[in-house]
Amino acid sequence: MKEISINGRVIGPSHAPYIIAELSANHNGKIETAMRIIEEAAKAGADAIKLQTYRPDTITLDSDLPDFQITEGLWKGRTLYELYEWAHTPWEWHQPLFEHARKFGITIFSSPFDTTAVDLLEELGAPAYKIASFEAVDLPLIEYVARTGKPMIISTGMADAEEIQEAIDAALGAGCEQLAILHCVSGYPAPPEDYNLRTIPDMVERFGLVTGLSDHTIDNTTAITSVALGASLVEKHFTLDRNGGGPDDSFSLEPAELAALCRDAKTAWQALGKVDYGRKSSEQGNVKFRRSLYFVKDLKAGEIITEDAVRSVRPGYGLPPSHFKNILGKKVTKDVFAYTAVNNNLIETCL
Structure with a gap:
């Protein structure tokens, strides 16, 4: 699959990177904040805003047994259910958020974490679905999503090549006709050195799918670099204030940073261009400043x-310097003055 399309926007190597702003938990319990995040993502130029659709009891169990305790990282000391x-x-x-996104002209979709979430999102007309890294091994969920036809x-955070292939096979086998995968490191935040971005071109070749990056680093450097290596999608968590105190705020982009990502990812993609050894349009005016051959003394006709x-010397109005040896020993056909460009019409035998 060289391309997919979400809500009419074509995504693939021949198109500017598709930027997804992940709202996640950055609303911090206030729908007004969620609305503003959607507005700011649209203003920043993101292609899509993404939600996460679950309830605590659709994603985990309400237990404080050791298996359900978070013992390290940002959310240390909570149970999974509490988180x-x-x-x-x-x-x-969900419905008012979907309506608000449409009002501001930005695509909205979500990550469902169980089949009831998929059913809700289908009722709302979600144009696409994202399977989170932690659910990439939930093949029945992938198959259920695939059957929506979206x-x-x-x-693919934490997944090895075999698990990625299993998820792909489940999606395609259940009827998914437009599939993309994201290279990801499921650390929050994740250090850039863990990303091994050279994996992206290998994924493109190995799996033959539209490939992108889910980026949990703090700044945009990793994301921009991924575009240079073939990423067609970039997903970043997005917040109004990194110091807002919410679950994901600390590793999320703020509005100015998201705007920079949208701008710079497109610039990086444009700079990739194609294999081209020819003279570029921006160089045309400077050709005259290249070196060329000039007479540096007066010569009489026949000398x-x-x-x-x-x-x-510079400028470039004379013959190329590569002709220097060829003109030695030739006669000039007319009087020439010093500082005259060497051209064929001044030499007895044209080159």
Whole structure:
């Protein structure tokens, strides 16, 4: 699959990178904040805003047994249930958020975490689905999403090549006709050195799918670099204030940074261009400043051109310097003055 299309926007190597702003839990429990995040993502130039659709009881169990305790990282000291209770986007918010995104002209879709979430998103007319890295091994969920007939993006954090292939096979086998995958490191935040971005061109070749990056680093450097290596999509968490205190705020982009990502990712893609050894349009005006051959002494008609009579200098109105040896020993056909460009019409035998 060289291309997919979400809500009419074609995504693939021949198109500018598709930028997804991940709202995630950055609403911090306020729908007004979620609305503003959508507005700011649209203003920044993002192609899409993405939600996460789950309830605590659709993603984990309400238990404080050791298996359910978070013992390290940003959310240390909470149970999984407590984390997802804190972080989830209430289902009753989804319809107004979808309507708000459409009002501001930005595509909105979501990551479902169980089949009931898919059903809700289908009712809302979601144009695509994202499978989160932690759910990439949930093949029944992938198959359920595939049967909607919508484009699907699968994030591959923590998955090895075999698991990625299994997820792809599940999606395609259940009828998905537009599939993309994202290289991802599921650390929050993730250090750039963990990303091994050279994996991206290998993924493109190995799996033959539209490929992108889900980036959990702090700044835009990793994301921009990924575009140079073939990423057609870039997903970054997005917030109004990195110091807002929410579950994901600390590793999210702020509005000015998202705007810079949208701008710079497109610039990086444009700079890739194609293999081209020809003269570029921006160079045309400077051709005259290249070196060429000039007479540096006066010569009478019929005199022989000697090595001390000609030099390679700027500008470029004379013969190329590569002709220097060829003109030595030739006669000039007319009187020439010093500082005259060497041209064929001044030499007895044209070159």
